Amino acid sequence: MNPSTILLVGNKAVSCLKLSVLTALLFLAGCSVNPIYKTTGIVLSNYSESEATPYVMQMSDPRMACALGEGLDPLMYSFSRVTDAPESTGSLLMLLAANCMEFRAWEAELAYLRADFEGQVPKAKDAREEAKRLYAQTAKRRYIAFTRAMAAYDFDPAAEPLKCPELENDQAELTFLVGLLTGMQAIVNDANSGALAGIPRNIAPQTERAASCVDNEKWGGLPEAVRALVWLLLPDTRPASSPDPWIVLRRSSELGVKSGIRASYALEAVAAETFGRPDVLAEVIAGFAAAEDTIDVWDDYRLVDKSAGRVIRFSSDKYWTSHYGYRTPQAFFGKLSPERSTENIEVMDLDGLL
Amino acid sequence: MIRKSLIALTFAAIAPLASAQTVTMCVFDVIGANGDLYNMVKDYALEMKAHGVDFQLKPYTDEGVAVGDFNAGQCDAVAATDIRIRPFNRFTGSVGAVGAIPTYDDLKTLLATLAQPKAASLMKEGDYQVLGIVPAGAGYLFVNDRSIDTAGELAGKRIATLDYQKDAIHMVNFIKATVVPSDITNFAGKFNNGSVDLAYAPAFAYQALELYKGIGDKGGIVDYPLAQLTIQIIARNSAIDDETAQQSREVAWGMFPQAMKLIASQEEGIPDSTWIRIPEEDIQGYQEMFRQNRLEMRDGVNGAPSVYDPKMLTLLSKIRCASQPSASECTAGNRE
Numbered sequence: 017m018n019p020s021t022i023l024l025v026g027n028k029a030v031s032c033l034k035l036s037v038l039t040a041l042l043f044l045a046g047c048s049v050n051p052i053y054k055t056t057g058i059v060l061s062n063y064s065e066s067e068a069t070p071y072v073m074q075m076s077d078p079r080m081a082c083a084l085g086e087g088l089d090p091l092m093y094s095f096s097r098v099t100d101a102p103e104s105t106g107s108l109l110m111l112l113a114a115n116c117m118e119f120r121a122w123e124a125e126l127a128y129l130r131a132d133f134e135g136q137v138p139k140a141k142d143a144r145e146e147a148k149r150l151y152a153q154t155a156k157r158r159y160i161a162f163t164r165a166m167a168a169y170d171f172d173p174a175a176e177p178l179k180c181p182e183l184e185n186d187q188a189e190l191t192f193l194v195g196l197l198t199g200m201q202a203i204v205n206d207a208n209s210g211a212l213a214g215i216p217r218n219i220a221p222q223t224e225r226a227a228s229c230v231d232n233e234k235w236g237g238l239p240e241a242v243r244a245l246v247w248l249l250l251p252d253t254r255p256a257s258s259p260d261p262w263i264v265l266r267r268s269s270e271l272g273v274k275s276g277i278r279a280s281y282a283l284e285a286v287a288a289e290t291f292g293r294p295d296v297l298a299e300v301i302a303g304f305a306a307a308e309d310t311i312d313v314w315d316d317y318r319l320v321d322k323s324a325g326r327v328i329r330f331s332s333d334k335y336w337t338s339h340y341g342y343r344t345p346q347a348f349f350g351k352l353s354p355e356r357s358t359e360n361i362e363v364m365d366l367d368g369l370l
Numbered sequence: 371m372i373r374k375s376l377i378a379l380t381f382a383a384i385a386p387l388a389s390a391q392t393v394t395m396c397v398f399d400v401i402g403a404n405g406d407l408y409n410m411v412k413d414y415a416l417e418m419k420a421h422g423v424d425f426q427l428k429p430y431t432d433e434g435v436a437v438g439d440f441n442a443g444q445c446d447a448v449a450a451t452d453i454r455i456r457p458f459n460r461f462t463g464s465v466g467a468v469g470a471i472p473t474y475d476d477l478k479t480l481l482a483t484l485a486q487p488k489a490a491s492l493m494k495e496g497d498y499q500v501l502g503i504v505p506a507g508a509g510y511l512f513v514n515d516r517s518i519d520t521a522g523e524l525a526g527k528r529i530a531t532l533d534y535q536k537d538a539i540h541m542v543n544f545i546k547a548t549v550v551p552s553d554i555t556n557f558a559g560k561f562n563n564g565s566v567d568l569a570y571a572p573a574f575a576y577q578a579l580e581l582y583k584g585i586g587d588k589g590g591i592v593d594y595p596l597a598q599l600t601i602q603i604i605a606r607n608s609a610i611d612d613e614t615a616q617q618s619r620e621v622a623w624g625m626f627p628q629a630m631k632l633i634a635s636q637e638e639g640i641p642d643s644t645w646i647r648i649p650e651e652d653i654q655g656y657q658e659m660f661r662q663n664r665l666e667m668r669d670g671v672n673g674a675p676s677v678y679d680p681k682m683l684t685l686l687s688k689i690r691c692a693s694q695p696s697a698s699e700c701t702a703g704n705r706e
Contacts, residue, residue, distance in 0.1 A: 214635055214639075249401050
């Protein structure tokens with residue numbers, strides 16, 4: 017083929033391409049949305065739900081998972097402009113993004129407690145103010161995650177009588193359940209922010225009702241633990257025949273170890289802190305730490321168990337920092353005292369060596 | 371020399387810790403350590419550290435238990451509502467007198483007045499002293515029927531009434547309504563399930579306790595403050611010296627804007643259509659009704675319990691007349 021023929025064929029190809037683009041543009045002139053965007057949105061949404069979410073749930077690195085949430089949420093949820101909002105994936109991504117913000121708030125809170133321990137008031141005030149701002153941001157993100165999780169399953173948490181959503185598989189059940197838990201966390205975060213985020217407090221009783229829609233045994237006692245926490249907060253919501261909320265929380269934590277997902281422990285720790293029960297907090301931290309050696313973590317939801325572990329460690333760190341001025345030393349996780357158990361240890365007589 | 375300097379430096383470094391005086395405080399908040407009030411008390415405690423007091427806080431969700439533990443010596447101080455602290459200081463315990471503080475501006479004037487060093491002697495009664503007062507929001511009447519918008523229509527209605535609040539019980543009896551004895555944990559359920567027609571609470575309860583359920587389509591919230599709820603910190607005299615106690619009251623007064631911001635957000639969270647506005651002439655009638663009852667509850671006459679302190683009622687009357695000089699009570703012969 018000589019150069020002029022090549023040129024001729026090339027020109028024809030360019031003309032064809034121009035024609036195609038022109039046709040496409042004419043075709044799209046009446047549409048408000050680029051169909052490629054829409055298709056991409058649908059593909060991404062489906063991919064996230066069927067592949068990315070199970071993958072992330074199996075991760076054992078909550079910090080990396082939270083970075084994923086912060087990085088991807090705006091991109092993923094931007095597809096709500098061109099197609100149906102990816103509510104379930106959007107809920108999980110925002111939840112992870114909230115965790116990121118909470119990790120920062122935790123560091124600020126520990127800095128406040130450290131400075132308070134040292135009697136450095138301006139430094140403590142500064143760190144507490146920073147913690148408040150970060151908790152407010154955490155609360156806002158968590159509230160968004162909660163509303164998206166409810167929207168994902170067309171569930172109206174305020175509706176009475178309660179109408180449970182249709183949850184087609186395990187992932188949907190967990191997304192819904194974690195969404196409820198996130199709503200509760202948003203309230204706690206808001207209170208710790210000095211109510212800067214203005215989260216509606218009626219999420220608590222709504223969550224209490226909705227948690228009964230999910231199987232308790234299967235999800236390591238988490239649904240009943242959520243309910244028990246609300247019963248403690250709002251005694252009016254507790255059904256007449258229900259057992260003592262503290263017993264429910266303890267059973268839920270034990271069930272969590274059996275199921276390989278210890279999220280209930282985190283709720284028991286929050287309850288212990290909220291209601292000023294250092295005895296319960298000590299048992300929770302000790303119990304969680306002891307289970308590290310025996311638990312067979314549910315692989316599919318390893319991230320949930322790991323995230324619960326971070327909550328427990330933070331509870332421990334808060335206690336250590338406010339009492340001793342530093343966070344929990346690695347070898348002491350499970351204890352709330354720096355004393356080493358040195359009793360009843362046999363020692364050798366050094367007399368002959370000196 | 372170096373050694374001496376090092377020792378001096380070490381002492382300087384630990385000085386703030388060594389000089390801090392530890393005071394344990396039982397803190398009431400309906401939602402414990404994760405509640406808004408508890409968090410505000412944490413801010414207060416941090417401010418007080420700069421004045422050499424190290425408060426160790428313990429959360430309580432049951433106010434009765436918090437005060438009981440304080441009485442039993444489990445803590446040196448207690449933060450609770452004015453209703454519960456009345457036995458420790460009748461003067462500040464009368465801040466919540468019925469209908470006595472109709473606006474937040476009047477409340478501001480009152481708390482600024484009480485934070486002055488001049489007021490210190492009024493803050494001490496027997497073995498106890500008041501370390502601070504912060505607002506917790508006005509109490510409003512929640513009704514399940516909007517047509518109940520005059521005091522006359524309250525007759526025969528069932529009202530969830532705190533069983534330890536003598537002045538409220540007296541008022542309910544006065545308007546010929548029925549007292550349904552309740553506590554903080556169950557009044558909302560009674561209102562929401564219809565076993566009472568009315569309840570009274572600060573705006574906080576509207577959302578947190580889902581009082582909108584009891585309000586339904588027909589009810590509402592009467593836009594008139596029945597009383598001002600405050601959180602007061604009481605300590606044993608032995609726990610804190612007078613100078614620090616005064617500093618503490620000034621620190622607590624400094625938290626007024628923060629507390630009011632919280633209250634404003636709670637009140638703004640109530641839809642406008644839920645509020646029941648009452649005509650100005652009716653308000654004047656209610657103010658006189660409340661005033662007559664306050665006088666009775668000051669003197670313990672006509673079957674009324676003797677619960678209000680005369681000095682506080684006089685101060686509150688002065689504040690009201692300063693902000694509304696034309697009110698009829700300001701020229702009445704029996705001024706408080």
